[in-house]
Amino acid sequence: MIKRILPILFILLVVIACEFRNEEQVLPVETKTKNEEVIKSTSSKYPGIEVESKIVENDHYRYAVHYPIFNKSKIDTQVRSILNDRINTFVEKFTNKEKIEGWPHHYNVDFRIEYLTKELVSLVFTESTFLGDEKVIKERTIPMNFYLETGKQIILEDIFLNEGYLEKLSKISVEQLKSDDTIKKSLQSDWLNIGTKPIRSNFRQFHFTNKELTIQFGENQVGPEEIGSPVIVISWDELEFLIKDDFLPLLEKEKRNKKDKEEKKVVTEKKTKEKTKKSKKGSVKKRVAFTFDDGPHGQYTKEILDYFDDNHGKATFFVLGNRVNYYPELITRIHEEGHEIGNHTWNHKQLTLLKNSDIESQLKKTSKAIYSITGTKPTLLRPPYGSTNQVVSEVVNLPIILWSIDTLDWKSRNTKTIVNHVMTNVTDGDIILMHDIHQSSADAVKILLEKLSEQGYEFVTVSEILGFNEDHVPVSGKVYRK
C-alpha cells in the first residue's frame, strides 16, 4: 500500500522540473459572454493535473482566475463552482462602480498545491482583488482539501479522533498568536478568546502537508482588520495521538524520515555533478542576459520563472504598467526571486510619436505601479519596438536598454526557430530579446537554459551584464545594447 502512494510534493516538483515535457500550444476552447475566455492548458508543474484559466479583459475590469483540473468531475465541479461564485461577486460589485482611467478593477486567483498523494490533495487559492478607486490590493487565501477518489472535501473530523482535538487546537492557537510579533500588539483578549474557542467553526479553514497542519483564521476572527487573516502552523507530531488510525497512513509518516534523507542525498549528488560540469568547462564564465518584454503573463511568466529557478539564473522583465496591476502577485515573485524589473511604458506606446509630457507620464505611471508593489523603482527603460530618438533620450530619466540578439519570437512563435537563432548567434555578454507572453517563447527558454548551461553560460540581469553599480551609474537617455 505504502509503495503505491505517490511521493511527497517536494519530490514531485523536483521530478517535474527535470522532466517537463513540451506541451501543446494553449488553445482557447470556448468563448463566453462578457468576452470571457476559458483557456484549458495541459501544462502544469503538477503531474496529471491541468490548469484552466478564465480571463476577461475590458476597460472597466479584468480578471484572471487560474485553477487546477484533476479530471475528477466531482472535484472539478466543486472548484469551478466556488470560483465562479467568487468571480460573480467581483463582477457584480464593480459593474456599477465608476470606471477609473488607467486603474481598472481587477481580480486574480492563483493556486498552489501543498500536498498531493494518490488519495488526497491539499491546495490553497490566493485571491487578490484590486479596487481601482481605493487603490489597494486585498489578498485572501482560500484553502481546499479533497479526497481524490470520492471528491469529498476533507474536514477536520475526518482527520481527528474525537472532539478533544478542538481543545488542543484552541490552546496552540492562543499560544502561537500571542507570541507572533507582527500581530500580538493588536490582539485583544476578548476577541482572541471568542475566535479561538474550541468549537468547529473556528477551525474550518486549513491546509496541510505531510509534515504540518496550517490553520487559517478569518478576517476579524481573532483581532481587528489590521491583522488580516493570521495563520498558525502545527507539526503533525504535536497532534499525533489525536489523529485517526486510517488518516495517519495518508500522511506517509513512516516514509517521512526516510524520504528526508533520500531528498538530501539527491540534492548532494546533483550538486557534485554540477561542480564537475563546471570544472570541466574551465573557470571562465560566460554570461548572457535574458530580457522579456510585454508581460507579465499569468501563465508563461510563471513558467519562465520556474525555469530560471531550476537553473539558478536571473533575468530582466520589461513590464507594461497596465499589466503590473493585473498581476501584482507575479511582480512580487519576480522581485523576490532576485530578477530585475524594467519599465516598458504603460500601454506599449511608441515613444517617438508622443508629446514630451506623454512620454513622461507613460514612464512615471509604470514606475509608480511597480514601486507600489515592490517598493523599488525600475532603473531601466526598454522603449516599445526599440524605437527611440534624440527627443526621447532627452526626456527620459532612465538608460535605454536595447539588445544584441533579437529572437523575433513574437513573429515565428516557433520554439525550435527561437532556440536555433539564439544558439547560432550567442556570445559572452549578449542581451537577448524575448517576450514572456507566448507559449513557444516559454518553451524555448526551458531548452535554452539547459543548452547554454551546458556551454558554461550563466544567466544574469541587464544591470549585471552591463556592470551597472554605484561606481558605474548608467546614463539617462543613453542607449545600451551590449
Ligand SMILES: [Zn+2]
Ligand atoms: Zn514590447
